[in-house]
Amino acid sequence: MESKLLMLSRFFAATPFFVVRHRLIVLMLLTSISIFAIFSMSTRTSMDMSIDSFLDQTDPAITALNAYRSQFGSDDSVFLVYEARDGDVFSQASLQAVRQLTENLRQWQDLDPANYDADLQELGQIRRVQSITTLRVQRVDGDTLLSERLVPEIIPSDPAQLQQIRERALAEDDYRLAFYSEDGRFGALMLQTTFGAQPEESYVPAVNADNIELGDFFTDFADDASSFDLHFDESAQIDEIPFQTVDMLEYHSFYAALRAVYADVEDRLTFYSAGNPPLMSWVYEVLQQMIWIGLGMIGIFVYLLRSLFHSFSAVAWSIVTIALSLVWTWGFTVWFGITLSTMLTLTVMLIFAVGIADCVHVMSAYFVKRKQGNDHPTALSHAYAKTGLAIMVTTLTTMAGVLALTTSNLVPIRVFGAMSALGVFMAFFFTLVLLPILLSLWHPGQPEETTPGGTPARTIRQRLQEMPGYVRWVALITLGIALVQILSPGMTLYIMAIVLITATVLRYQDALLNYCPSLVARRPMTILAVFAVIFLSSVYGTSQVRIDSNIAELTRSWSEPRIAYEVVDEHMAGAQNIAIMIDIGISDGMMEPDVLNAVDELQQRVSKRYPDQISRSYSLANIVKDTNQVMNRDDQAFFRIPDSAVTISQLLYLFNSANPEERRSLVSDDYSRSNITLNAYNAGSYQYQVFFEELSNEIDQIFAPLYDSYPDMEVTVTGSVPLMMRAMDEIAQSQYSSFLLALAVISIIMILTLGSVQAGLIAIIPNLIPALLAFGSMGLLNIPLDTDTLLIAPVIIGIAVDDTIHFMTHYRVELIKERDMQKALNSTIREVGRAVLFTTMVLGLGFALLSFSEYLGMAKIGAFGAMAIFVALLCDLLLLPALLMLFKPRFGLKGDIAGFRRIAPSNGDVHA
Template identity: 25%
Template sequence: MHKIFSFGFWNSIARLILRNRIIIIVLIAIATFLLSTQWKNMRFSYTEANLMPDDHPVNVSYNDFLDKFGEEGNLILLGVQDSALFTPEKFKAWNELTKKLTSYPEVDHIISPASLKELKKFEDPQRFEMVPVLESKDPDSTQLKEFENKLFTELPFYENLVYSSHSNTIQSAIYLNKDLVNTKARKIFVLEELDPLIEEFEEDQGIDVRVSGMPYIRTLNAQNIVDEIGLFILAALIVTSIIFFFFFRSIRATLISMFTVCIGVMWAFGVIGLLHYEITILTALIPPLIIVIGIPNCIFLINKYQQEIQKHGNQAKSLQRVITKVGNATLMTNLTTASGFATFILTDSQLLREFGVVASINIIAIFILSLLIIPVIYSYLRPPKDRHLKHLTKRWIGGFTNWTENMVRNHRIAIYISSIVLLIASIIGIYTIKISGSILEDMPKNTTFFKDVKFFESEFDGVMPLEILIDTKRPQGVMKLSTLKRMDELEQFIQDIPELSKPLSVNRLAKYSKQAYYNGNPKYYQLPSSQERNFIMPYAKSLSSSDGLMQSYVDSTGQFARITTFMKDVGTEKMEEIENDLLPQIKKIFPEDRYNVSLTGKALLFQKGTNYLVRNLIISLGLAIFLIAILMAWMFRSFRMIIISLVPNLLPLLVTAGVMGYIGVPIKPSTILVFSIAFGISVDDTIHFLAKYRQELKANDWKIKRSVYAALRETGVSMFYTSIVLFFGFSVFMISSFGGTVALGGLVSATLLFAMLANLLLLPSLLLSLERSIANKEVLKEPAMKIIETDEDENDFRTEDEKN
């Protein structure tokens, strides 16, 4: 009865599709149009992806910092390493450039050499005032030479803020409006205003300008993602269509498949817009992913249609059998693939949840589209000619299946030894894998902005802000000399860490006050003593509103202070070492009963987020394996078959992990995705093989050897076709300029290729070696779902139908 219902269901689906072709075409067109109207809701992220939930302690601490001091990542840096800048013509041009930039609403203020001010002491009344370092608005060569000398020798306050302590590099700091820095206005300003102005300056003055800072990096990085979406889609279409044509030698079949996956891509964009998700480096992968996963669906359906035409030439019967015989198998393989992606939904990471939702929805959508579009289009076309069916009897494909059969028949021991050696080597390699939380590692290495980042790292010791928030637990507690001395002790410790830059804090202003009190003598750039503080305080009272220097590093109550240092892009492991060095020192310098001190900032946020994401991805992989094992148990009703089916799919994952360890590819958000994606796809081959194997067992009176070889010959060709498409399809991602995307493409491709070999060699070998324990009706019970229908099933159904 179950068998009749199973075939009856798919037979009903076949009749529904073939009898309502016009309605289906209209419904697909309407759905495509409605989803296309949602494209306008797609938006690109203007902030770094939040890798952790909002209530995570690290996020809570960071948001507390932002509440007190505002957005920290609002600084764009313009650097020049050219002494020609201090010539009248070029200095004037630079000054005009910075003035023009100041006029934009996106810019809050700019610290630039021409606008620098120095702290000076005045009497009657006693006060400090910030006065221009360069008094002349149109300085000559002599004045500029004096200014350059004074800047580098007498103004330590501006060290690593305006000039580099390593060379004569000068930088201008553009502070963006904190309300606009995380909006579309930032993108427009950077791409349409800032970049053209800098290019014009470089062309006119012959000076190379380096540009960096988190807002600039984020903008160009996001633009690269946008540019690559179109590139990936085009490349995926070209590669898969060439391979498809090579296999089928039919322009018509190729165009139908391309049309199907293009509709799938349009739906993918529509779903992203409908859900109002942002385009991130992960969701940007989904449209080409749909192409790569959709093409195997087309291969299965078109291949079966052509096999049926070759067998009996009846087009109507062929189309019906395409749906009834292949529909169930492709549904289950797409469900397992979607399950692999759907496990990301169960993580606490918003970035992964959105990726999992969109990917799983669209994988099911491309299955539905394939099942509807291909039979409907072929129903309006003439049956394929003999020349279009020649690929079904290609000798080289026969040679491949003969090789696999020979290996399984005569070299099983070699297969087992090879598998064990690979397993041991992989486990050794896994122990050498490192986790990477580097924000720059995946960025395009050949871009100008990446080279500029490295330039600022070498000249100014880093671009990633690391913040230390100090709560003195009492109003005006920051300006107490005891607090300033503690801060200075911590800053001295930070300076000794090579990966961190010279810190910025209110201490700079306190030291500068003493220098100014002693008439600008740079040797007095240090914290005042208790006695000196009494003399300096009458002068310093006027500084509370001077150019916002105090407000940047002390809150309005005087209770909270920040120490800002910039970090080189050192990765997770080194970052953890630095954190482990800093935290004990902080506790030692700032007693916990008098101070609350916390580490935060973009650098720490990204490192913690990476570790959090990797843990979530490992959990999601475990869930994917468990979920697919449950599906296999439901389909085959056999615990032993679950174990046998998981072995050839887990081994390729372990081999890939081992290879990553040997070649030095770290575990990071982009590469950890490899395992869930590859496992969800590779298990499809296992389902096809085992379904065919069980079918052959019944047909061959439970003779296991005959059944294994028959299943191998039958499924080997389709496994080979789909694996080659997937291999080259995922290889498309290797043209990316992002290192993580390149690694993702290469690793998934290699894993799927190895998974094909494991399913064609190791899986049948295990079945043959364990034949006594599995080749019986008790172990291989009637499955909960018929995966592959047979002609016998069809006849049974028709007989029953006739009886009714």
């Protein structure tokens, strides 16, 4: 095995010479493929940001939602809550403002586009607008059921009349909290949209096809209407409609137009927008912010690499290598018709992290030789001989870790796993093939670089030190003020901290790396005890972690969505809608008393048992009971479901004649399908999952007696909220299973690479602690794991494993050469320790920048990811050497091997 490892080291040492010798052919091939990848990115990239994309389109949850959309349209609505500036939504000024806004949204085509800074055509997505000024209440006039406006066409100015409207409105239980609050301070518009319910452009419905037309016999009806017998074909197959996916930009453009229109009445009303469209618009803006944060991360990488290596070529070629890895990965993925999702951000982060680590390890080994006076070819060959094997193994382990995600049931997670594995391989490929050629074209000089005139080049720090003290302070203060104006105080302090940390590391790196072996040699058991406490605390904290994704809590406390959800939950019926789809399977099934009684019983039971989750419910049963009471002189005793199907059909005929639009929103034309709408307060995914399970049990109990009479009946909980909770639960389950699988595969690879079960297990421990610490800290701080933070595990493991493998492979190769554990460890810490320190700084400080994101999911990834990366550094520099000293693995080597000796803390000299 030793000979094979040395042979691999020689192979990697020869690789730079081979690719440089054939650089013209290699560059031509790489350029051609890169052009193809860029073309593929620009022409074939398809993004699906919807929650639907997380489940297979054949999943029962998707099927149920599509059935609901086919019948009742999209459940993607905007709950536009407003607060009356005069404190009363029933005042004349408030009612006039609401009516103006309602009519503007209904008749947006009549608005002058020149008066708005948004594309009003986007409002074409609105299919229905409801507000307090469109609501109707029923009353009977003789035998005629009338549906009158709650607010008359001419809004009165008389306080008595306005008070009458207020009292009448507050008496309507079905409207209260949905369109106005109990105290009359808040009101709401409900905007139903077509998002998610628009058929694909290629879809042609059969009844609208060119070859379908009504026959002439439809005009031959007699004057007697009874001669027309309309019936429905029960054997007809319902046409399944393929719906378009909604791009996040569509939500953003729509909401921008909506905001532009309601700005006309903001002098009288203050708005709080809840629902999926405004939330997705906010997410779109956050993604735009992520672009700037990404550029900031690149800026930090460039600054740190330049500061650490004092070479622009080292920085430039590292960035080019990583950029091409991303381009090839993206281009090849979309070429095969794969749709990308929000997981793309995490994929880019992982590839960038692994690519940076590969380049830093190569550059660090390269500069060690350059400092010793070696020329460029010798230093480059040495760098690849030292790091090539480790980079190959880290590539395999990281690929194994992310490929474990391809076992997930969620399509975007599988794409993330496969795409990340491809990207990690590309980073290895370009580091091995392209980086040597680029460095041959423009390679770093000696550490003491000189100017063209032959004098030593001065660094920025040296130039600052040469300035007078007051000039230096004025320059720094001016720069700080400028940064505060451009960025923020927090970001400015962070940048200053980066500069301070970098200067400290550059000044004391040698002393730090020399101190680590002596500290470990003198206090191995103390170090092991400290990390054992950290490990046990992390395990306990991990056991306390709860998986819970709350939409509102993924935003900052001052963000627009958080404020809106808090207002809606406190004063109105809640921003979340849950639909219960009822398909009886026969025409007129929803007119049967036993069916409507079951619907009514379910609503009553849900309202009583879940008051903290469900604020109100609305269904066809509400309409039948209300109409029955109105038609019986408003007698409260008739607020019930009649016992006769004939009576119910007559009541629904009357209601349909008075308010056909409302009827169609509740039941299909053949009365075979209907829905119950539940208004829910915002809650976490765990609470929702428990509620959905209990709700399903309630449905089974109540509707079970009906299956004998209606064997084809289906009752399904559906809508965007249940779908989102289902996807979040799937993400949680897939992450745990894939994490364990990845850990097992990585362990096997490390055991085989290191040639020893003992050494392989020792190497796994430093990789477990960072990930466990990240999750354990969240458990101890009572921070729930959400769909974003669950995904930091592969990133943390990938980075931690990289540094550990570099450490262990270098140690083993040195042990083969020297046959001396102490010398092997000293050499490893001296050469690999520097690279590990540099990669930790670059990646840890870069990741920490994400903590400034307005999206808390990404901010937590940044904060806990950075913490894990820095802890991984301590594991590699302190824990791993302590484990090696304690267990003294021989890596399968035979013969005599010198052991560890005590190291004096003063100068690092070895004593027998």
